[in-house]
Amino acid sequence: MTQSNPNLRRTERSLPIALLRARERVMGPIRDMLASSGINEQKWRVLRVLEEQGALEQTAIAQAACLLLPSLTRILRNLEEDDLIARQEDSKDRRKSIVSITPAGRHLIDSHAAQSDLLLTRLEQKFGAQRLNELLNLLDDLRQLDLSD
Amino acid sequence: MTQSNPNLRRTERSLPIALLRARERVMGPIRDMLASSGINEQKWRVLRVLEEQGALEQTAIAQAACLLLPSLTRILRNLEEDDLIARQEDSKDRRKSIVSITPAGRHLIDSHAAQSDLLLTRLEQKFGAQRLNELLNLLDDLRQLDLSD
DNA sequence: TCTATTTACTTGCTTTGTTAAGTATAAAAG
DNA sequence: CTTTTATACTTAACAAAGCAAGTAAATAGA
Numbered sequence: 001m002t003q004s005n006p007n008l009r010r011t012e013r014s015l016p017i018a019l020l021r022a023r024e025r026v027m028g029p030i031r032d033m034l035a036s037s038g039i040n041e042q043k044w045r046v047l048r049v050l051e052e053q054g055a056l057e058q059t060a061i062a063q064a065a066c067l068l069l070p071s072l073t074r075i076l077r078n079l080e081e082d083d084l085i086a087r088q089e090d091s092k093d094r095r096k097s098i099v100s101i102t103p104a105g106r107h108l109i110d111s112h113a114a115q116s117d118l119l120l121t122r123l124e125q126k127f128g129a130q131r132l133n134e135l136l137n138l139l140d141d142l143r144q145l146d147l148s149d
Numbered sequence: 150m151t152q153s154n155p156n157l158r159r160t161e162r163s164l165p166i167a168l169l170r171a172r173e174r175v176m177g178p179i180r181d182m183l184a185s186s187g188i189n190e191q192k193w194r195v196l197r198v199l200e201e202q203g204a205l206e207q208t209a210i211a212q213a214a215c216l217l218l219p220s221l222t223r224i225l226r227n228l229e230e231d232d233l234i235a236r237q238e239d240s241k242d243r244r245k246s247i248v249s250i251t252p253a254g255r256h257l258i259d260s261h262a263a264q265s266d267l268l269l270t271r272l273e274q275k276f277g278a279q280r281l282n283e284l285l286n287l288l289d290d291l292r293q294l295d296l297s298d
Numbered sequence: 299t300c301t302a303t304t305t306a307c308t309t310g311c312t313t314t315g316t317t318a319a320g321t322a323t324a325a326a327a328g
Numbered sequence: 329c330t331t332t333t334a335t336a337c338t339t340a341a342c343a344a345a346g347c348a349a350g351t352a353a354a355t356a357g358a
Contacts, residue, residue, distance in 0.1 A: 011214070013285060016194075019171055019172040021292040023172070027165050066166055066169045066173075070316075070339080071315060071316085075313095093324070096335095134283075134287065136162060141280075143171050147178055147271060147272060217345075217346065219309080219346075220344070222309085224344090242353075
């Protein structure tokens, strides 16, 4: 049962490509939806994190939204120019700036919530809620694997 | 059983981010390995596709390697400069060029095969071959979903 | 046969990813 | 109290992604 399966080495059955393809399938419709607001996937992730978790420092945002800090710096600059987020200095640690979503940013998220929910609900129904949950569990377990030796 | 789960809408449990994180975990070690040959993940995917499936036109490569055509155009230009791939005109359709892997390209793939296999075997053992198979099946099913209505 | 449409890329432009280096502040060590 | 060392970003530089527009060849339609 722990024998290795040579087929897993072929690209058409490889985990990295399977993850890419699945992501493309899920994100495609969401990207299309966001394009109408002139926003992309990364900005969307940042805004959603801030909406759900409240004001955060940048390191925490980067981790939650799966972005590197240099990317986040630029994204936040753009979002701030569009008045979708705001920064305030941390009074206790002046290296940090605490980022929060603005009413305009919240409005942007809200304006897509219904359609976003619809897409997810459709996915759940077509794929099966239980199987989706199983998939999320497997992905989370995979993320926590230690492959270092 | 087909009720929608509101938690799936939160970023910390969202499918797109879970796919990103899992991909990062799997590809990290492979990227490190490839860095020693001055090659990246995309070039690796292209070379593997060509090695496994033989000479292909670019649209087919793009689909198999999960790349957009503009990216592929530039990747192939680099690979051709390094003599890892070669192009020949399609005699029947002069819009197409048929791309194939060169002996040097094949050698590059071969030189990483053992280490690549080791990484995959380790993943299989730590994650469980059966669970990995299950994950691949779920991902493949997800990819084939039609979310258009 | 001539035009319109589709296909198969290619090019240009902007944003993002990635690595490395830099700056400012905080915490730890001596 | 002064000197590392670590933390939290920011900037710079370059490769890559992604979108839009462009080109050339093939196909379809009038």
